[in-house]
Amino acid sequence: MSLADELYRETILDHYHNPRNHGTIESPDAKIEGVNPLCGDELTLYLSMEDGKIKDVKLEAKGCSINTASGSMMTEAVLGKSIDEANKIIGTFKEMMLAKGNDTVELDLPEDLEDLEALQGVKKYPVRIKCALLPWNTLIEGIETVEGKR
Numbered sequence: 002m003s004l005a006d007e008l009y010r011e012t013i014l015d016h017y018h019n020p021r022n023h024g025t026i027e028s029p030d031a032k033i034e035g036v037n038p039l040c041g042d043e044l045t046l047y048l049s050m051e052d053g054k055i056k057d058v059k060l061e062a063k064g065c066s067i068n069t070a071s072g073s074m075m076t077e078a079v080l081g082k083s084i085d086e087a088n089k090i091i092g093t094f095k096e097m098m099l100a101k102g103n104d105t106v107e108l109d110l111p112e113d114l115e116d117l118e119a120l121q122g123v124k125k126y127p128v129r130i131k132c133a134l135l136p137w138n139t140l141i142e143g144i145e146t147v148e149g150k151r
């Protein structure tokens with residue numbers, strides 16, 4: 002197993018076994034459900050905003066390891082960020098996951114977000130890309146909901 006594969010496995014398993022920001026928020030600004038019927042992943046995203054920033058984000062996920070790990074990393078990546086910053090991270094992540102081929106995309110990510118790069122390993126298994134993207138697409142809906150309420 003290559004070093005990249007090992008990093009991929011370890012990082013994913015760590016987030017899968019200890020998902021960050023797992024749970025619910027009482028009276029959130031947005032509560033969105035996401036489903037990936039291909040795999041059976043289901044999740045509920047809770048979003049709470051304050052002064053234009055993501056004050057709290059929580060996920061309740063019943064999904065596969067990729068789905069749970071990706072959601073866990075996502076909550077860490079966007080917590081405390083402004084909507085613009087969060088949209089930028091979402092855009093970079095989707096670009097990375099949807100880039101054609103097995104080319105590793107060099108991401109301009111701050112050090113605390115480097116775990117996200119491990120998810121590029123998922124690209125070897127195209128059916129799992131949807132699992133990795135589900136939490137992020139649900140977050141986009143959540144942000145749109147919050148923005149619609151402004």
Ligand code: ZN
Nearest residue numbers: 040042065132
């Ligand atoms: Zn899945």
